[in-house]
Each structure stands twice: as C-alpha cells, then as structure tokens.
Amino acid sequence: MNILIIGLGVIGTTYGYVFSKAGHHVEHYIRKSSKNYNIKDLKVELLDGRVNSKGENVQDNYIVNKTTNQQQYDLIFVSVPSGKIESVLEELNKEKITGPILLGCGIWEKRSYIEEIMKDKEWILGYPVAGGNITDGTLYCCVFNNFMLETKEKTNISNYDDIKELFNQSQIKLEQPYDMLEWIWLHMAINAGVVSVAGRYGDINDVSSSAEGLMNSTKKLAEAVRSIRETSKIVESRGVTLKHYNNELFAYKLPTIISSPIMKRMFATNILTRKIMTLHSNLSDLLYVCQCVYDEGKKNKIEAPIFYNNYEMVQANFNEK
Template sequence: MKIAILGLGVIGTTYAYAFQKAGHQVEHVLRDSKKSTAPKELSVDLLDGRYHSKGENKHDTYEVHVAEADSEYDFIFLSVRHGFVKEAVETLRKNNIKGTLVFFCNFWDTREEVQEWAGDYDYILAFPTAGGHMQEDHLDGVLFDHLMLEGEQKAHISNYADLTDLLTSADLKWEVPHDMVEWIWIHMAINAGVTSTAARSGNLENPEELALNLMNSSSELSLAIKAIRETLKVVEARGVNLKLYKAELLPYKIPAWIAGKAMKVMFAKNELTRKIMTLHNDKQDIFYCCQSVYQTGQELGVKMPILEANMKGISI
C-alpha cells in the first residue's frame, strides 16, 4: 500500500518504520522549509513489543522518502500536537494530497470538532501505543503490539478492511473501544492524573526524571490513582458512561495503596511500559493534557482537590 505520514515526528515515524519493513511504500509530508534539510536515513533503536511480552531491542535504519504535491495515498497518518491538527489538514489540502486520514493523536474535542478538522476528507480515529524521542537523525522508540481503532460502524470509511490489512501486515493488533472519542478523553484524563502527580513536585524541564521518581515510589503512585479517580469524574461530568469502559478502568477501582504497590512492581518488571513513560518528554503535550482536564473540571463544578493541588505545583 501507499502510506503517507504527516511530518517526521516520533510516533508517525515509528509506525512508518513498521510499515516500511512490512513492504509498504511510505512517504513523509513535510513543509517546504523542512524538505531540503530532511535526512535521507535515520538510525533506529527500537524496543519492539510486537513479538515478545518483554520486547526486543532492535538496531536498524529507516529510509526517509519525502512526499510530493498532487499525490494520492491509501492512508495518511496524522500524529500531531493538539492545536496543529487543522493546520496539518490544511497543508494536505494545499498540496493536493489525497487519501483517508487516520487521526492518531490526543484531543479533548468533540466528534463534531474532529469532523470540522477533516472537512471533505474521509477519516478514522485511532490511537497509537508507541513513543520515544528523536534527536537529529536518530529515533529512539518503543512500539507495543496493539493500537486502538474506531469500529467500522462508527468510522464511515469505505477502506476499513484495507486499514486492518495494513496493521496485520505489520504484525500489529487492534482493540475497538465502545466509542473512540470517549476513549481518548478517558486516556487523557488518566494521563492528567499521572503526569500532574509526577510533575507537581517540580519543573517539566526534565520529564524523564519526574517519571522515574513516580514509578519508583508506591506512595506517589497511590496518589496518582486518587488523582485519576478525580479526573475520571470530569469525563463522567461530560456525559460519558464509564460503565462502558469497565476493563480499562478496573485498576483504578481497587484501594489506592494496593494499586500503588502493584503499579510499582509492574513498572519495575515491564520494560516496555517503563521506557514509554521515561521517553514521553513533550512538555507542551503533557501540560495541554493536564490543563484541559483541569479547566473542564472547574467549568463543570467537579470537586478535584488532589488534581488542584497538583496543578498548583506544576511549572513549565
């Protein structure tokens, strides 16, 4: 298949690597200013979780191909920071680049707003389970064996089967939640609980250190669980029926002190989860996530003393 990735960011490029290795033609849509300086090749260090539960370390290279204007693709993956999605779609439109859009990002918006971003493009919502960071011509990433994908009935795209074929060819599984927009809100709420707890004691300048401190302390993790319970109330106040997401939310129902100890053990043993936590270093994304949930909670009158205290301690 012919696949486009918007930009040369960590998540898009990690999946691009998996698709290229599976034999697909992958190209990156870059701004004119970036085209001349784009590397021809990236060195890749990947903790790959597709074949073993503990993951395997891969050292490889990835060939970077740049997309031309007036091109057509089977799928165009957009993994961009919030606030830039509309602009990203505009870039595609301006360059007359066609294909089904796969929105691959965090957002706190409604389905109607997402529809507005897409305009006349067909689109589907999905969510990556990958992360890492990029330095110069080197990608240091983590890739899990599955991702989240909107169900066929809600997606309204004619080439849904092609998308699942693409994922299967790259040895990726997918899970379909009850509703993808609500699932992303829940994911953001959980993130806000965790990252606000990690960051409350310091500056977001060094997210890796904050993540390590959190993962090594069962009492900090217990506090994060309590913060998550508050942030989930914000999602509930937005009209989401949390009973439809029982499996995802089970860990946050058990007593916080037990959950904190269990999470500490899990982080110590699971290198994939540990590494994705320490490699998530996009300060703006972390702050957007916490701020969005907190602001909505205030607007909807949700009591959230722990999140409030956490937010007071965060500096960016």
C-alpha cells in the first residue's frame, strides 16, 4: 500500500516504521514551517511486543520519506490531538491530497462533529497501542501486537479489507470494540484517572518519574483505581452503557485491596506495559485529556471528588511552574 503519515509524531512515525518494514511504501506529510521538516532519518530504539509479549529490543534506522508529487494514497494515517484534525484536513485539501483516512486519535467530541468535518472523506476510527517519544534524532518507542479498529459496518471506507491485511502483514492483530468512539472516550477517561493521580503525587513536569512513582506504590495505584471509577461514570453520563466494556473495566471493579497489588505486580513483571507508561512524555496531550474529562464531569454534575481534587492540584502545580 501507498501510505501517508501526517507529521512526524511518535505514533504516526512508529507505525510508519512498522508498515515500511512490512514492505509498504510510507511517506510523511510535514509542513515546511515545521521544525521536523529537514529530518531525513531517525534512529529507532524499539521495544517490540508483536511476537514476544515481553518485548524484543530492536535497534534500527528509519528513512523519513517526505511527500513528493503524489496526491492519491491508499491510506492516510492521522494521529494528532482531536483539536488539530480540522487543520490537518485543511492542509490535505490545500495540497489536493486524497485517500481513505484512519483517525488514530484521542477524540472527545461526539460522532456528529466527526461526521460533519469528515463529510466529504472516506474515514475510519482507530486507536494505537503504542507510545514513546522522539529525542535528539532517536525514536524511542514500544508497540504492542494489537490495534483498535472500528468495525466494517460502521465505516464508509472502501478498502477496509486492505487495511486489515496491512495490519496482518505488520504482525498486528485488530481488536474491534462494541463502539470505537465510546471506547476512545473510556480510554481517555481511564488515562485521566491515572494521570491525575500520578501528577498529584509526582512532578507533573517529569512524566517518566511520576509514572514510575505510581507503578511502584500500591497506595497510589489504589487511588488511581478509585479515580478511574469516577471518570468512567463521567463517560457513562454521555449516554454510554458501561456493560459493553466490562473487559476494559473489570480490574477497576475489584476491591482495591486486590486490584492494586495485582497492578503493581503486573507493572513490575511486564516490561512492555511499564515502558509505555514511562515513555509518554507529551505533557500537553496528557493535560488535554484530563481537561476534557474534567469539564464534562463538571458540566454533567457528576460526583468525582478524587479526580477533581487531584486534577485541580496538578493544574495548580503546573501553572506555578
């Protein structure tokens, strides 16, 4: 497939690397005004969980192919904060670049909003199971063996089966939740519950050390579980039936005296899961997720004292610095 990755962010670049290693042609659309425009290649430090569940360390080099004169692609991969999707669409329209679009983003807006801005496009919702950062010319990342993708019945995309085969060739299994957008909301809410606790008891400006502090403490993990119970109620207030996502919420329904030691042991033994927690360093993205969930909870008058208090303290500490 001919694939276009929007930008040179961590998620898009990680999957761009994976797709290219599977034999597909990958290009990046990078604005000329971007600080990344002149980057020609990146060193890759990958913890690869696609074959080995504990992760396999891979060192490689990734050539960054920028868009040429091609205007039609088999897939356009977009992973940006949801507030920037419209600006991406404006760029694609300006450059007359077309093709089915995979939105692999944290989207808090309702489906009607997405349908409106994507009304002239073929598109599908997905969510990556990967993470990392790009520092000093090196892509530090980890990738799991699964990717969340909307069901064929809920999308207007014409080459759904080709996209399934792309992930299959890349040794990535597709998982399809009851409703992709609702699943994204719930995932964002879970992240907000975790981030608010990690930031409250750690240094919000040092995401990695805050994550380490959380994963090493049964007390903090117990509070994160209680916070997630609250943020999941905020998602429920949007009309989501939580029983459709019992698998995702099962661990957080257990008594914290059981769940927090299990989570601590899991983080201690599962290197891949621990790595993705410490590599995510995009502070503005993390705070955006928390703010979306916080505003929704307040608007819908949902009782969530642990989450609200922790996030307010995180914001106060962040604003002081």
